[in-house]
Amino acid sequence: MSATPTLTERAGALFHRYANPGRFLRLGVKLQPWLTWPALILSVTGLVWGLFFSPADWQQGDSVRIMYVHVPCAWLASSGYFALAVCSVLSLVWRHPLADLAAMEIGPVGACVTATCLATGSLWGKPMWGTWWVWDARLTSVLVLFFLYLGHIALIRAFDDQQRGYRAAAILALAGAVDLPIIKFSVQWWNTLHQPDSITLRGAPTMSHAMLWPLLVCTLGFTLGFAAIVVARLRAGVMESRIRSLLSSPRRGMQSSSGSAVGEYAA
């Protein structure tokens, strides 16, 4: 039998190198200002640019300015769920101790972003389509994504045995990932009221550069903001885990009674 590690073992070792919660906390402290301040600067710049300095659309008028909050939220709703699915793979395959905590913290933020995407979409739809809501393929698949987030949030906290909750929620997140390509391609597969994608990887954007730049700035700012909030929540989650571990084993100090590796970091 060969002693050379397989690709899976190497990948597992790489992920576990960054699995130590103490190491993550130190990394998180360094990372936090580099996420928070650029997020704030870019988001404010993008929103002000989009609201006051970008041109109105020839057809939609000023309503197009809703795009600068709606599109970044839509992007984050899908990419947040993708991150949740990646955490689930890390949890189920490599038993990564931080992946479960990350999934727990991404869920509520992703649900809030998805709710904002739906609400801003409604606020854009009312003046443009004349209705708050239609059972259109894109809108419905995003609504399903919102329910998947809610299901994940509920399931991960539903069991007395935390590990069972993590496993069940990871399976739900993986099964729900099938909704992501449905959201992406819904405007191509079905005849929908929702407009097709204006920005694609394969073609030039179909919108003016005067609108594209503030949109990209907003999207980058919102993405960094999402990451900053998740990192802050994850740092808090690691600390809470440590607190629980200390409280559950008051005289044994550094040992976790729950068996969770997260509680066993060197502070």
Added chain:
Amino acid sequence: MTHLPYIVASYGLAIGLATFLSVGAAVRLRRDRVRLATLEAARGGDRRSAREETV
């Protein structure tokens, strides 16, 4: 701006949500940091007194 209320509502919603999430995360982080420091300080104190008792 003919659709001003819709635009204001959208921006207000997004900014309100971002503020709620970031302030919530910051408050939680601060609270947990203080709680953990207190607990670890107490644990350090426990260990010191146990060591003194043994000596």
